[in-house]
Amino acid sequence: MLQLRYDPIKNQLVAIATKRQDRTFHPPKNFCPLCPTKNGKMETEIPASDYDIVVFENKFPSFDKNPEKVNNKKINAGRGFKYELRQSRGICEVICYTSKHDLYLEDLPLEKINNLINVWRDRYLTLGKKEFVKYVLIFENKGEEIGVTLSHPHGQVYAFSFIPPVLLEELKSAKEFFKKKKQCLHCQIIERELKEGSRIITGNNDFVAFVPFYARWPYEVHIYPLRHLQSLCELEKAEIMSLSKIIKELVNKYNKLFNFRMPYVMVIHQKPTDNKNYDFYHFHFEFYPPYRTKNKLKYMAGCELGAGTFLNDTLPEEKAAELRSIILEK
C-alpha cells in the first residue's frame, strides 16, 4: 500500500509505503542485485554483462507512478473529524554508479564522476519535466550505519509530487532574505565563510566546501558553487570537473579521518521543478556523516526527533580544522 497521509498538526505529509518492508535486506554475499548479471547465474536488477551507469525504477518504491484515486469520503464516512489522504504519486529511481562492486564514488576517476554528474543532471531534467513532479531529490545513503543494506555503490532519485518540508523551509528563508536585502542568502553565507575561513574544508575555482556555522552533525559539510546557480544543469563543463574534484576530495578526507569508509547521507538541494521563479535560490550539496568520534555515532534522539532541535556535541570550527588538515596523496 502506498499512501500520502496528511498530518494536520505538523502540517506535513507522511508517505506510507508498506511494500518496502519486503525490500532486499543484506542479500547473500555471492549475490549482489546491483552487479551485472553473470553468465549462467541468477539475473540481477541489471540484465547485462557490464555497464557504465545504470538507472532503474526502485523495486520497492516509496511512491506510486500510477496511483489510484484516493477516496477521502470512504475513510471519513460517519466520522466527525476528517483525516486526509492524498495520492502518493511519485517516481523512485536507483542509480548504479559503476558495475564494479567495490569501487565507491570517491574511488572513481574524475571523468567517471563527471559522467555521474551528467546523469544526475539528466534525471533532474527528465523527471522534472513531468507535469506532476514538483521536486527532484537526488541523494546517496552510504554505509550500514545509515541503514544501507546493498553495499554496491549507488544513489537514489525521488521525484516528488510536492515540495518536501526541508526544502520548503530553505526556500522560504532564501525568498524572505532576498525580498528584504535584494541579495542571495546563500551567497552571503558563502562570502562570510570565505572571509572567515575557520570552517572551510577545501575549495577550487568553482566550488567551496565548509562545515556550516550552524552544523547539526559533527562532520556535516556543505558544498556550494561560487556562481549563483539554482541547479546542476546550469553548470559549465569546467564547473562539472571542479565539482567532481571537490566531491572526491571531501569523501576521501572523510575516509582518511578515521581510516574507514565514512558512512554518510548526501543530498543535492536544487530548485523545485514546478516552473516557478526561484532565482533567489542557490543549489548545493549537504553531507551528513553519522560519526562524532572514531567509534561513537551521533543519534537522532529526544531533542532532535521530539523537539526538532539538533544537539551538536562538537564545535564546527574544530571539526572543520580536523578535516582541513587531512592531506591526501595525489
Place this chain on the structure above:
Amino acid sequence: MKKEKSELIGSYDGPVNNRENKSFEGSKHSAGKECKENSGLKKRVIIKDDGRYLIYYSF
C-alpha cells in the same frame, strides 16, 4: 563576485587558477533559464518484465 570568492579561497586553501571571471550579477538572472540539456548522453531504455524501466547510460 566569483573572482573575489575564488581569491578568498586561494588565500588559505592553496593556489587557484586565474580563470575567466564570471560576474555574479550577470549570471544571477540568467542562471535560472540556462538549463543545459544533456543532448550528448547515450541512453538505452529497456522495460523489465515487471514493467519497470531501466536506462543504460554509455560514455
